Amino acid sequence: MVVISAEHNDHSEHSATSNKYSAGEGGARQPGQWRDWLTRSDVGRLWTELHRIVCQHPLVRASQSAGLLTEGEGRASAYTDLTQELFVALLSKGRFQHYLDTGMSDAEIECEIGQIELTNILTAELRKRHPESYRLARRISTIIQSSPNFRRFDGAGSDDPYRRLGDRVYGLREWPDSKARRPTHELEQRVQMVPVRQRDTRMVGCTGDAQIIISNSDLEDLIVSVLEAVDSPVDVRTLRSLVMSRLPVMDIYLVPLGSDEVEDGGRPFEPVDGRDNPEQGLLRREAEREAARCVDRFLQGLYEAVRGKSKQYNRILGVLWYCYLSPEHITQLEAAARLGVSDSLVSDYRRRIEQQLRALAFTEVEEARQFEIALRERVRAIVYDEESVAV
Known part of the structure; x- marks a missing residue:
């Protein structure tokens, strides 16, 4: 269950908090010189300031604690990845040019980036990963602000429009202003007295793919009960x-x-078994055996192509490994240097190898794939064994 900062997508909140956000928490920091940086195409400075906005944004910190940001090697890595995503989004949407064309001020640019663009990226991910939690959190926030059953108790009232919704304190309207607050651990113990509501499974939404879970009237009653x-x-x-x-x-x-x-006598749900069935397993083993036989014939053809000479056979296997099978994907010149032979000799060996490959004449792609897997394992063992003996 995730209930983080759903209020950040409220347009009323955006307009109320924009000035404070652009100036920083203490109200002393001035917005960056966005118009100057955009005019000079100072990408480095733009990226640095975007990173600052990401690090200071309250929803970013809340998203990280909720597991929406992958930290990688640490918090800095998560912030860097999100900054890059924000930069690419602004660039792809042409927002940088839009800011210049419309004559927006530095404060307006910073406010839009932080309050709209970055918030949209985070809330889109939140809605995707936690759709029900996000929807219910917004409904709860709307009800406590609009219902006559509740009122604010933080002493600020409407005189403090900059206070974030998540930090505002609400209670029942009939309570006195001097009502004492309890610690969080005691709140969590007391709420256990409230029974868990049953799920309302009626389908709603324009596509009819979401359940109500709880109606607004019942949700308001639940808030009162809590x-x-x-x-x-x-x-x-x-x-x-x-x-x-x-x-x-x-x-x-x-x-x-x-x-x-299994409730109500229904049939249990079982995930799809991705393993081979008996027929598939038999066919796979037969394909592996046929691939092994093709490898034997192919290597025997290479052995005969060098007239049974061990030194030349080891060389042609080296060419086969470095030029065709090795994951390093080195060039022909590099292969010649590693094997200690000339480039022309490598070209000659490659011609012989390709001649033997054409002689196989596979009819199915799966046959060729199994042959390649078996050949890679066989040649890797031979090449590395020869290298260890040489050392």
Whole structure:
């Protein structure tokens, strides 16, 4: 279950917080000189400032804690990857040129990049990976702001439009202003008294592919029940988590493939078995045996092509490995240098090898693939064995 910062996609929040975001948390930092950098095509400076916006964006930090960002070698790696994604998105959409053509100010450019473009990238990933959690978090946020049953308790009211929605404190309207707040661990214990609601399986949406889960009226009643149980004003982020813990949310990655106990006498679901069936296994083994026989015939043809001379046979096998089978994909000149022979001799050996290959005349692609696999393993063993003996 993921309930992070769903409010960042609210357009009302965007307009309210844009000035503070562009100036930084403390309000002292001035926006970057975007128009100057865009005019001079200073890519390095643009990338650096985009990286700064990514590192400071609150939704980026929340997404990382929720597992939406792959950290790789650390947090810096995750921020770098996201910065590159943001840079490519802005470039591909022609936003840089748009900023210059429309005469946007530096503050407006930075605000749009941070509040719209970067937020859209993150929320799109959030909606894709956690569709139900994201949708319910937004519904909860909307209800507590619009319903007459709730009001703010953080003392700021409407005089502090810059306070992020997730940090605002709400409670029941009838509570007094002096209502004490409880610690988080106590809230989590008290909410266990509220029963988990049953899932409403009615289908909704323009395509009819989403379930209601819970109606708005029932969701509002559940929020009231949660607040009554915890008996404390709660910040929006924590309140969403408490409410959704009482809901049967089943995001894509949480749906199990099967269960030990089958409910209602239904048939258990079993994932597709990707292993060979008996017939496929027999055909595969037969193909491997035929490929091995083709390898024997092919190597015997090479042995006869050099008139049974061991030194020349080892050389032609070396050419076969370096020019055809080795994953290094070196050039013919490099192969000649490694084998200690001339380039013309390598060309002659390649001609003999290709002559033997044409003599095989495979009729199926799978036959050729099995032959290549078997030949690579056989020649690798021979070549590396010869190298170890030489050393």
